[in-house]
Amino acid sequence: MDLQQMRYVVAVAETRNFTRAAERCFVVQSSLSHRIAGLERELGVRLFARSSRRVDLTDAGAAFLVGARECLAAADRAVADAAAATGVVRGRLAVGVIVTTAAVDVPELLQRYRARHPDVHVVLRPGHSAELAAAIRNGDLDIAFLGLPESERPSGVESVVLDHDKHVLVVQAEHRLAGASQVALREITEETFVDFAHGSPGRAQSDEAFAAAGLVREVAYEAGAGELMTRLIARGLGVALLPSAFIRPLAADNPELALVPVVDGPRRIEWLAWSRFNPSPATRAMLDVLGVVRHA
Incomplete structure (x- = not known):
């Protein structure tokens, strides 16, 4: 054999x-x-x-x-x-990325990584934070960019905080709230919402905020990609709560969307996570490019 x-x-x-x-x-x-x-x-x-x-x-x-x-x-x-x-990094690097990653410009990061380590084959895998963290624990991913509610942190993996962010309300430009200076959750509970799939960390961020305020809302459309959500909103099918760092660049180029601050809205933390067990040379090289200090 x-x-x-x-x-x-x-x-x-x-x-x-x-x-x-x-x-x-x-x-x-x-x-x-x-x-x-x-x-x-x-x-x-x-x-x-x-x-x-x-x-x-x-x-x-x-x-x-x-x-x-x-x-x-x-x-x-x-x-x-x-x-x-011998000082040469080779092999494969499997990277997990949530669709709303904003703390790191992933293409720019990979450009810098490739300039230093051109012999590494990089595989990108999109997904939601829970499944990406599980894939790291199972050995299917080497490293991942995650987004979680403030009440959670990645479990069973090494991790560092990349950024803290607040959600904003995303509405059609002609929506009644498009020109508001700010809103509270109680003012939008009657709206029809577009959100991520039930049970995903992206969805949990908004669900937890409404639950903490003792409020209930209707989610009529579930989508797995932020850009698809914005297209639904632009058609007037609903509104959404999305991380501000992710949605602001998209909204800046889309006159059909308007963003409204939410005083008691969801907050999230973006994390970088990697395996606790003997990270590969390619993983260690990526952590070095990111400037992450690893502890023995």
């Missing part, structure tokens, strides 16, 4: 197709199929159930896949550690 066989198994498992797996691995299909068949003979089990139309993992294949991925990750880490010992 060797690492290349494991890579072939992972490729077939992820593509569910021997031809596409061979293309991904830059090898002819007959060679890939031969190596997997040889591995199955060595193990004494079938890893894949094959038919003319589909390829599925067997129970043994699913069990093998877990260990294969761990072995490949360990091998990649060994290569990266060896390179880092």
Whole structure:
């Protein structure tokens, strides 16, 4: 058994197709199929159930896949550690980003990072804060930019605060409150709201603020992206509470939107989070670019 066989198994498992797996691995299909068949003979089990139309993992294949991925990750880490010992940072950096990240200009950050470490392959993964933090704990992400209510902080990960922010009310430019100097939550409870999905940290920031004030509101539209929310608002379908640092640049270029300060509105904290367990050289390099001081 060797690492290349494991890579072939992972490729077939992820593509569910021997031809596409061979293309991904830059090898002819007959060679890939031969190596997997040889591995199955060595193990004494079938890893894949094959038919003319589909390829599925067997129970043994699913069990093998877990260990294969761990072995490949360990091998990649060994290569990266060896390179880092010579002063060269290589490997893969998986970065999680919430859609309303504002404390850091992510493209500008990646530009600086690439200038220093051009051999690192960066993978960006959008998502909400809870799932991104869980992905760090599970080893699926190396680092992430999160946004949480003031009452919460990332758990099970290393983290530093990047910024504190207040939410503002986002309304259509022709809305009755568009010219208001400020509003309170009790003045907007009858409005129809656009917000993030129920249960997400982005939604929780507003839900907690209304609950603390003893108020109830209606959320008619749930969306996963801030820009989609602003398009719904511009059509007059509802209003939203969004972090000011995120929405102000978007509203500045959109005359169909107006922003109103909220005196008792939600507040959030933006965090940078990374794994507590032996961060990779690529992760340590990103923390250095961000100027984060790590403690032993």
